[in-house]
Each structure stands twice: as C-alpha cells, then as structure tokens.
Amino acid sequence: MANAPEQSVIVVGAGPTGLALACELAAAGVSCTVLERRLAPSTQSRAMGLYSRTMEVLDLRGHADALVALGRPVSRMVPARGARVDFAELDTRFPYLNVIPQSRTEQVLQQRALDLGVTIERGTEVFGLTQDGSGVTLQVRAGGGEWEESADFVVGCDGAHSVVRELAGIAFRGRTYDIAPVLADVRLRKPPPDDVLIVSGGGGVVVSVPYGDGLYRVAVARRDRPWTREPVTLDELSEVLTRALGFDPGPYEPEWLARFKIHQRIADQYRIGRVLLAGDAAHLHSPLGGQGLNLGIQDAVNLGWKLAAEVQGWAPVGLLDSYEVERRPQAERILRATDRATRAATSASAGVTAVRRAVLAKALSYRRVRKVAGETISGLRNGYVRRGAPGGGPPVRVGQRVPDLTVPRLGASPVRLYSLMRDGRFLLLDLAEDGRRAAVTEAWGSRVSPVRVGVPVPELPGVSALLVRPDGYTAWVDGPEGPGGREERLRRALHQWCGVEGPASVVAGAAEAAEAAGAAEGRSQEPAGAEQA
Structure with a gap:
C-alpha cells in the first residue's frame, strides 16, 4: 500500500459485538473507526439476555450499571416442566439473567464508544478489501460516493452475512435447520x-x-x-x-x-493476516438458550486487549493468534450444546420428550447440580485453562475466571477488583508484605497496574501474587512465599504476557481513555436510572 493507515483499527458492524470491541480498543488508547451499513441504530429487541459472565466482563470497563438500570433481572430458568435452574444461587454480583432488548444494549455501548473518542460512520457500505503486510484497505460507499479507508487491522463484526468474511475469502461451513421458528x-x-x-x-x-x-x-x-x-x-x-x-x-x-x-455454522478461520472476525460473523448457532449475544461480546473483550497490544507493538509472539485458540473452542461447545438441545426439544417422539423431562427434573432436584447448571449456562465456569499451563493449583488456576473480590490496599480503602480494571490493563495483586513484586512491574510501564495488598485475601488462600488479564482471567499465580526467585518468576510471567520491558509511553492514551470512561460512566447512569423509573 502506498499510503499509511488512516486509523489503527476499523471495525465493520455497529452491533453489540462491534461496539464492545470499539470500547475495548479505545479504552486501551487505540484509534478506532466503526463502519455500519444501517443509517440508524436498530429499534428492534432482537437478542434479549445478558448472562452473569457477560455482565461481569462488561463491568470490567464500567458498562454494567447502565445495563442493569435498563434491564430486568430474571433469576430462574425452567428448561422443562418440573425442572429449574436458579441463577440467584450463583456467586457473582449479577446472579440473574439481565433481560434487556438488544437495542438498549447497543445504546449503552454506542454512547460509551463515542465518549471514548470512537468514530462511528453510519450508512457506509463495504464492498472491497485488500491487505498486505502493512495494513488493510477497504472500498466503501455512502450517499452516492465511493472512497477508500485504510487501517492496520480490520475486524468483521458484521453478522451472519458478513461482507468482511466473504471478501477475506474465509469459508463459513455448517448447515441450516429444516425448521423456521x-x-x-x-x-x-x-x-x-x-x-x-x-x-x-x-x-x-x-x-x-x-x-x-x-x-x-x-x-x-x-x-x-x-x-x-x-x-x-x-x-x-x-x-x-x-x-x-x-x-x-x-x-x-x-x-x-x-x-x-436457524443456522449452525463456524468460520474456518477467525483471522487471516490483518483481518479478523468476531460475533455472528465468526459463528452461528441455534438461539435456544440465548447464548449468541453473550458469545459475541465475550469475543470482543478477549480480542480487544490482544489487538491493542499488537497495534502498540508490545504483544508477545502468538498473543493475537491466541484469540482464536481461546474463543473458537467456546463457540464449538455452544454449537454442540445448542444443537443437541434443539434436536431434543423439537423431537416428535413422545418418549424422547418424556425421558428428557424426567432426566432434567431428577438431575435438577439436587442443589449441587442446579448450581453447576447455572454456572455453565451463565458462563461462570468458562475459562481458558490449557494443558501444561504454568501456575498454581486450586483455588486459582491459569486461565480461570477471577471473581470480583474485595481487594484490601495498603494505605487505601478496600475496593472491588473489577473497578481496578476500567482502563483495560493487566492487574497485579501483590499480597506480600514487602511489595517487591509490585515494584517489578514498573519496568513494563503502564501495561500493568500494580496493587499492593500486603495481607492475605480469604478468597485466595495460599496465593502470594496474582496477575489478572485485562479480560478478567488469571494470567499467572504464585503460591506461598518460598526461598528466593519470587521476582524472577514474575518477570518470566510478564515477558510471557506483556512482552519485553518498555516505557510507559508504549500505551500512551490509555490513562486518558480510562479517565474519559469513568466520566462517561457517571453521566450514563443518571439517565439510565431515570428511564427505568
């Protein structure tokens, strides 16, 4: 390409997935433009529910309170007569399904994106795409005119009929059900x-x-x-x-x-060169269970910090590729589960229906089974634990969701862990008295936010240090303090996740974006509460 990219990332599609991704990028200080074919936001309800884990990852960036104010909590699911799953039993700040029309979810995320400086161009259609080793160029048109937009990366969040996926030459394999709900x-x-x-x-x-x-x-x-x-x-x-x-x-x-x-499809690749896919552009499945919107938003939160690291030049080798490595199995699991559920639920056999009801009713009569079912459906049991991953054993494992703990702080009042992660950085909790590991992070500048806890945390027994990824999963955990090597173990983990040491300016703009997000959070909650009332 002859010209330098005009922006770091172009996101195609201003649905919940695209807007959530734009918010993630902007919070990390990455310039981002969203192109959307629709002239105005959708007023249709479409997808309806945000499960507990999706609410948690949105809470990491301060989006959740506005969505709570606009939604309706439903604490129970009845998957068959005589069987129930109680979300109220879950250990989370959001022990329910937040029922909220997709249009309102888009409204909240769009306003946050605008507050963070994201450009949203509506009525803009993409009809061409070329890429090379330095960037991507899109051919776009709107209002009778045509022009080019260029960026370092392009992410297709443009739904089931993704133009980005088609132009990138990525196959979308699967099938269509022979029923039409x-x-x-x-x-x-x-x-x-x-x-x-x-x-x-x-x-x-x-x-x-x-x-x-x-x-x-x-x-x-x-x-x-x-x-x-x-x-x-x-x-x-x-x-x-x-x-x-x-x-x-x-x-x-x-x-x-x-x-x-109803379609069941998945893209052959989530990434080809500098073009990536997320949400329905990457995977489609039966809507039974209401997982599609949740899967897409969690794609965005997983991808956002990794893509920001790549754009800013500090990403370790393979970090961006780990997006597909981690998210594709989640989509495949949902595809299998919803396919089985749809086939069983629409079976014409009275015997199959009777057995399904009896099995569900019996299994869910046990509190432990109900809890596991609730955690699975709500996404709280999802994680990215891989074989051979370094790090401690129970109660915290690498790749595991980190709950929203109350974090004590030396010289400051306790605070919710998720509120410490508004700016999309890594978070290090140093539970040791001397604070030496918190000091180690200074060499990585603003990529890591250290918190000196200095005392044991009841929810983290046996843990002396915890490195939390920007998406709220454990990157590294250190056990009880042993003889020497503590700082070196942390340095190895920081090299693995945060790249080589570098100045704070490597993510210049992230702090300003976080400050804007905090201000936007204060503004967005007021009208949200008024509307709910």
Whole structure:
C-alpha cells in the first residue's frame, strides 16, 4: 500500500459485538473507526439476555450499571416442566439473567464508544478489501460516493452475512435447520410464570422470556413448520402457542412478529493476516438458550486487549493468534450444546420428550447440580485453562475466571477488583508484605497496574501474587512465599504476557481513555436510572 493507515483499527458492524470491541480498543488508547451499513441504530429487541459472565466482563470497563438500570433481572430458568435452574444461587454480583432488548444494549455501548473518542460512520457500505503486510484497505460507499479507508487491522463484526468474511475469502461451513421458528414480542392475557420458560413436546418447543411492561419475548419452533416468506400473523402465533402449551395464552398487541431461519455454522478461520472476525460473523448457532449475544461480546473483550497490544507493538509472539485458540473452542461447545438441545426439544417422539423431562427434573432436584447448571449456562465456569499451563493449583488456576473480590490496599480503602480494571490493563495483586513484586512491574510501564495488598485475601488462600488479564482471567499465580526467585518468576510471567520491558509511553492514551470512561460512566447512569423509573 502506498499510503499509511488512516486509523489503527476499523471495525465493520455497529452491533453489540462491534461496539464492545470499539470500547475495548479505545479504552486501551487505540484509534478506532466503526463502519455500519444501517443509517440508524436498530429499534428492534432482537437478542434479549445478558448472562452473569457477560455482565461481569462488561463491568470490567464500567458498562454494567447502565445495563442493569435498563434491564430486568430474571433469576430462574425452567428448561422443562418440573425442572429449574436458579441463577440467584450463583456467586457473582449479577446472579440473574439481565433481560434487556438488544437495542438498549447497543445504546449503552454506542454512547460509551463515542465518549471514548470512537468514530462511528453510519450508512457506509463495504464492498472491497485488500491487505498486505502493512495494513488493510477497504472500498466503501455512502450517499452516492465511493472512497477508500485504510487501517492496520480490520475486524468483521458484521453478522451472519458478513461482507468482511466473504471478501477475506474465509469459508463459513455448517448447515441450516429444516425448521423456521416464529418470533414475537407480545403481550399475553394468560402469561406463563415470571421465569425463562422452555416447554417442549409434540415436535415443537416454546421459549418465553418476560422483559417488563407486560411484554414477553416468545419463540415457537415446530418441525412441521418449514421456512416460508409469508408474514407471521397474530392468529398464526396464537395457534402455534396453543398447540405447544396446551392452552391459549392470548397473545395481543404485538410489537414485533417475525420468522427466521436457524443456522449452525463456524468460520474456518477467525483471522487471516490483518483481518479478523468476531460475533455472528465468526459463528452461528441455534438461539435456544440465548447464548449468541453473550458469545459475541465475550469475543470482543478477549480480542480487544490482544489487538491493542499488537497495534502498540508490545504483544508477545502468538498473543493475537491466541484469540482464536481461546474463543473458537467456546463457540464449538455452544454449537454442540445448542444443537443437541434443539434436536431434543423439537423431537416428535413422545418418549424422547418424556425421558428428557424426567432426566432434567431428577438431575435438577439436587442443589449441587442446579448450581453447576447455572454456572455453565451463565458462563461462570468458562475459562481458558490449557494443558501444561504454568501456575498454581486450586483455588486459582491459569486461565480461570477471577471473581470480583474485595481487594484490601495498603494505605487505601478496600475496593472491588473489577473497578481496578476500567482502563483495560493487566492487574497485579501483590499480597506480600514487602511489595517487591509490585515494584517489578514498573519496568513494563503502564501495561500493568500494580496493587499492593500486603495481607492475605480469604478468597485466595495460599496465593502470594496474582496477575489478572485485562479480560478478567488469571494470567499467572504464585503460591506461598518460598526461598528466593519470587521476582524472577514474575518477570518470566510478564515477558510471557506483556512482552519485553518498555516505557510507559508504549500505551500512551490509555490513562486518558480510562479517565474519559469513568466520566462517561457517571453521566450514563443518571439517565439510565431515570428511564427505568
């Protein structure tokens, strides 16, 4: 390319995944532009729920409180009659499914991105892409004109029909189900219980989610209802609900009626050169369980700090490639799980349905099983533990989620761990009295934020130091203090994760971005609370 890139990263797609990624990059001090084909943000509810772990990773950057104010907590899921999963039993600041229309999630993330200095260009269509070793050039058009945009990297967050994926030549393999669910946001005269309810039988499944103001998100999938372009009517919705539930819930005043196809697909690669994919552009699966939005946002938070490190020139070898290494297995697991669940829930066999209900009811009658099921569904059990990974044993392992602990600090008041990570840096907790490991991090400048704890933390028994990744997972952990080598062990970990030593200026702008994020957080909570009221 003849010209230098105009910005560090172009994100294509201003849905939740693209906006979350833009926020991550901007918080790290990376210049970012978002290109979006739509002229205005979507007003449709679309994806509806943010699970506990997704709320936690959003809380790392200060997005969560505004989303809580705009959402509705649902503490229980009923996956079959007589079976329940209680999110209220989970050990997290967010022990529930936060039911919030996708349009409101986009609203919160877009405002935060703008506050952080992200440029969002709407009504802009990408139609060409070329790349070489120094950057990527996109051909774009809007308002009758055409031009080029260039960047160091481009990330396709442009959904199931991703233009970026197609232009990059990345295959999207999988299949389409032979059923076409009906989707509605509607009021019900005889509503089901105030939970996330999943009822199956007779070759069909109904999912009902309450989201406030008397409205319910209802999805009905039946094997005897193939795809058609005919619009959904209220009479059709009433008929399929009655067949599935055994009674007419009386749907009325629909705000949205739609019919959609279910795909199960995954991209052959999440990265090719300087082009990457995230969210629905990288993977699609059955919506049963509501995991798609959550998977995409967690893609963004995993990718953001790694891509920022690459742009800023301090990333260790292989760090950016670890995005696919870590996130692809998560997508494959969700694809397998939702496929099995969809097949079982829409089985025409009365025997299969009866056995499924009995097994679920029996298993979930045990509190321990309910807790594990809740942690799995909500994402709290997800992690990136790999064979042979260095680091301690229980209770903390490398790649494991770090809970939002209350952190004591020498000379300062205790604080929530997640509130220490607003700027997207690594966090070192030094629990030793002498604070020598906190001092070691000075050689890495502003890439690492050290906190001198100086006392044992009850939730971290046997831990003397903990290095937390910007996405809230354990990078390195040191056990009880032993003879010598403490600082050297930390240096090896910092080389592995944060590259070679360098000046603070290597991430210039991150502190300013964090300050802007804090100010934006204060502003965003006020109107959010007012709207909720």
